[in-house]
Amino acid sequence: MRRDIAGSEVRSATFEGVGVGVGAGAGGGRRDFLYYATAAAGAVATGAAVWPLVDSLNPSADVMALSSVEIDLADVAPGVRITVKWAGKPVFIDHRTESRIAAARADDADPGLIDPATDAERAQRPEWLIQIGICTHLGCIPLGQADSDPRGEWGGWFCTCHGSVYDAAGRIRRGPAPRNLDLPPYAFASDSLLRIG
Numbered sequence: 001m002r003r004d005i006a007g008s009e010v011r012s013a014t015f016e017g018v019g020v021g022v023g024a025g026a027g028g029g030r031r032d033f034l035y036y037a038t039a040a041a042g043a044v045a046t047g048a049a050v051w052p053l054v055d056s057l058n059p060s061a062d063v064m065a066l067s068s069v070e071i072d073l074a075d076v077a078p079g080v081r082i083t084v085k086w087a088g089k090p091v092f093i094d095h096r097t098e099s100r101i102a103a104a105r106a107d108d109a110d111p112g113l114i115d116p117a118t119d120a121e122r123a124q125r126p127e128w129l130i131q132i133g134i135c136t137h138l139g140c141i142p143l144g145q146a147d148s149d150p151r152g153e154w155g156g157w158f159c160t161c162h163g164s165v166y167d168a169a170g171r172i173r174r175g176p177a178p179r180n181l182d183l184p185p186y187a188f189a190s191d192s193l194l195r196i197g
Contacts, residue, residue, distance in 0.1 A: 068197035070189065073128070081145045083133060086196045090133035090141055091184055092157070093194070096168065101126050103155060104169035115179040119169045122183060130186050130194065131170045135159040137177040142166060157181070 059067070069086045071093070076082055081094045094100070104119040123129045135142050137159065143149035144157035144166075152158040152174075154167035164175030171180045186196045 068195060071194045071196070072192060073194055074192040078127070083145050084196070086184060089184075091196060092129075092131050092133040092145060092170075092181070094129040094168075096123075096127055096129055100155065100168045104129075104167060107154070107167060107169070107171070112173070114172045114177075117169075117171060117180055122169050122171070122180070124186070125188065128188075128194070129168075129170060130196070131181040131183050133157075133181070135161065135164055135177055136172070136179045136181065137162055137164050137175070142181075 067087060069084060071084055073093070073095070076093070076095045078095050079097045079100075081092060083090050083092055085091070096104075101119070107113070108118045108120075119126070122131070133141055133145070138161065140159050140161040142157035142159040142164070144151045150158045150160075152165035152167075154165060154173050156166040156168045156170060156173075158165055159175065159177070162176050164177035165173050166177075166181055167173050169180075170183075172178075184196050186194060189195050
C-alpha cells in the first residue's frame, strides 16, 4: 500500500501474466484489433462518401458526346464563313480567299499587334481559319460571320459589346480584348473532313 498526497491509502494492482483477449502474449490485444478494425471501417466509409463527390466533377454524358465534332467542309465555298457548335462554344470556320490570306499575312510583322502571332501560327492550312468565336474580353460573340455583319477595318470580326476588333487571322487589333481569338484543338482527317476536339 502507498499513500497519496492527501494521505489516503491507494491500492495498486498489477496485471502481469494476465492475458487480455486476442494475441495478448504477442504484444497485441483486443484494443489493437479494435483500433485497426475501426480505422479500416472509417477508411471505407470515407471513400464511399467521397467517391460520388469526385465522380460528379467528371463531364456529363452530353458534354462528352460533344467533345469531338466532325465537320464536312466540302460544301463550304471560298469566302464563306460558317459557325458550328463544339463543347457548348461557337467555332468560327472561315474558308478564306486568297485576298483574305494576303491581308492577314501582310500584318504578320505589324508592331501594333496586341497579341503577336503570325497567320501561319493561327491556321494549319492557309485557306481554313478555325477559331473559337468568343471574345477574349468578356465572352461576347463577335459579329463577322455573315456578309452583312460589321467586320472592322481589318476585315475580321467586331465585338459590339466593348468595341474589340479582330483581323482576318482572328488577332486582336483594337479594343479591350487582351488576346487573339482562341484556337480549338483540331485536325484535318482528310482534305474536306475537319475534326474538332
